[in-house]
Amino acid sequence: MTQPDVTIVGGGLVGLSLAALLRESGLHIALLESDTLPRWPAPLGDRPFAPRVSALSPASQRILHRCGAWEGITARRATPYRHMHVWDGEGTGSIHFSAAELRVHELGHIVENDVVRSALTRCIESAPNIQVIEGARLDRAAPEARGLRLHLTGAKSLSTQLLVGADGARSRVRDLAGMRIRQWSYGQRAIVTTVRTDEPHSETAWQRFEAGAPLALLPLTAASGDDHFASVVWSLPDNRADAALALGDDEFDQSLSGAFEYRLGRIRAVDRRYSFPLQQCHALRYVVPRVALIGDAAHSIHPLAGQGVNLGLLDAAVLAEEILQGQARGLAPGALAALQRYQRRRQSHNLSLMAAMEGLYRTFGLESLPLQWLRNRGLDLVDQWSPLKNWLSAQATGLQPPAMGGSTKIAHQDP
Ligand SMILES: Cc1cc2nc3c(=O)[nH]c(=O)nc-3n(C[C@H](O)[C@H](O)[C@H](O)COP(=O)(O)OP(=O)(O)OC[C@H]3O[C@@H](n4cnc5c(N)ncnc54)[C@H](O)[C@@H]3O)c2cc1C
Numbered sequence: 001m002t003q004p005d006v007t008i009v010g011g012g013l014v015g016l017s018l019a020a021l022l023r024e025s026g027l028h029i030a031l032l033e034s035d036t037l038p039r040w041p042a043p044l045g046d047r048p049f050a051p052r053v054s055a056l057s058p059a060s061q062r063i064l065h066r067c068g069a070w071e072g073i074t075a076r077r078a079t080p081y082r083h084m085h086v087w088d089g090e091g092t093g094s095i096h097f098s099a100a101e102l103r104v105h106e107l108g109h110i111v112e113n114d115v116v117r118s119a120l121t122r123c124i125e126s127a128p129n130i131q132v133i134e135g136a137r138l139d140r141a142a143p144e145a146r147g148l149r150l151h152l153t154g155a156k157s158l159s160t161q162l163l164v165g166a167d168g169a170r171s172r173v174r175d176l177a178g179m180r181i182r183q184w185s186y187g188q189r190a191i192v193t194t195v196r197t198d199e200p201h202s203e204t205a206w207q208r209f210e211a212g213a214p215l216a217l218l219p220l221t222a223a224s225g226d227d228h229f230a231s232v233v234w235s236l237p238d239n240r241a242d243a244a245l246a247l248g249d250d251e252f253d254q255s256l257s258g259a260f261e262y263r264l265g266r267i268r269a270v271d272r273r274y275s276f277p278l279q280q281c282h283a284l285r286y287v288v289p290r291v292a293l294i295g296d297a298a299h300s301i302h303p304l305a306g307q308g309v310n311l312g313l314l315d316a317a318v319l320a321e322e323i324l325q326g327q328a329r330g331l332a333p334g335a336l337a338a339l340q341r342y343q344r345r346r347q348s349h350n351l352s353l354m355a356a357m358e359g360l361y362r363t364f365g366l367e368s369l370p371l372q373w374l375r376n377r378g379l380d381l382v383d384q385w386s387p388l389k390n391w392l393s394a395q396a397t398g399l400q401p402p403a404m405g406g407s408t409k410i411a412h413q414d415p
Contacts, residue, residue: 014295015166171297198265
């Protein structure tokens with residue numbers, strides 16, 4: 001296939017989901033990934049868990065179900081969590097969310113990214129209208145009569161009507177299309193590792209805020225039912241991250257257990273430590289004629305929100321819906337009218353969530369005493385005031401809480 005209607009660059013969770021959502025459209029799709037894609041079933045390896053995991057909201061679960069991937073993911077490995085506990089590490093305020101309060105089975109699932117990617121790869125490999133091209137990068141793009149001519153590394157080229165950038169925070173598609181961004185670095189890195197805790201995780205996603213150093217423990221349950229595992233995401237200023245990465249294993253475990261206030265007893269890392277530089281980035285436009293950005297290519301957000309994949313999956317779902325609706329109205333896949341509808345529906349939602357998370361991050365980065373007092377009172381008040389708490393739960397889960405819409409349902413932003 002040298003003339004796909006739609007070319008998706010990037011086989012991360014978001015690009016693969018878009019391909020899977022378009023698998024029954026009749027459109028010819030090419031998915032280009034510079035690396036290799038994990039094949040089904042994702043090898044579980046000799047480590048207890050893969051290092052990169054995501055907290056997926058029920059809205060994301062619904063999208064992955066529509067992709068045809070969710071059953072495979074849960075059959076392989078996914079840990080539901082029914083509570084979320086957030087507290088101020090420098091004060092007394094805390095807030096607790098529970099699935100029972102929201103009248104849902106769970107608030108979300110912790111999944112290993114490669115388990116999700118391998119389930120999605122399986123879905124698209126069996127689709128005759130989708131061609132997967134691995135081990136080649138998008139290098140250049142030029143306008144031509146049919147749309148765009150894409151030049152890949154290795155001298156291959158494709159002619160396409162719509163180019164979708166799902167190629168992550170350093171998007172080549174975004175650069176080639178000249179789409180401007182607003183970005184800043186937090187001067188922080190996230191240290192990620194898998195740990196074992198003395199106490200079981202109690203199906204709870206834990207988050208402790210400390211000025212400029214949020215720490216999250218995301219629950220993981222092994223196939224044996226062992227529920228003492230968790231994935232740690234510890235965001236630290238660069239100098240503290242360097243120091244934490246240089247510690248010996250015992251010292252690191254002690255430092256982590258202390259930072260987590262021994263709430264689950266002693267914590268021991270059972271994998272090596274990985275580190276990711278953190279930056280916020282947002283494209284001023286998500287679309288130009290024949291080009292659209294989705295996922296981290298359009299926006300990357302601090303992991304304290306645990307929302308990057310969730311926002312990206314909503315992008316993929318809305319773009320797929322607009323492409324299909326445009327197709328039904330006789331529009332070509334790259335038609336600007338359909339792409340602009342996608343941008344209108346997604347950009348304001350992404351921006352408002354990013355602004356809320358940025359506010360949270362900055363509030364917890366401040367050290368003045370009155371602000372600390374307000375922060376503590378604020379968390380306690382939110383915990384007691386159900387309309388605001390419900391609104392926050394809706395943002396975190398993609399669900400509309402009962403108080404806001406009768407029975408619990410997926411929030412408005414989910415197509
Ligand atoms: C420490 C940490 C923890 C996180 N935790 C969570 C969480 O709990 N929940 C959550 O929702 N989000 C979380 N996130 C965010 C989440 O990981 C990202 O938002 C998500 O991975 C973005 O997916 P993507 O598919 O858009 O991009 P990526 O995952 O970056 O995928 C892009 C793909 O494009 C390929 N590519 C790049 N350039 C080219 C090219 N020129 N040609 C061909 N292929 C190319 C790459 O190889 C890659 O496979 C976390 C992030 C971090 C750093």
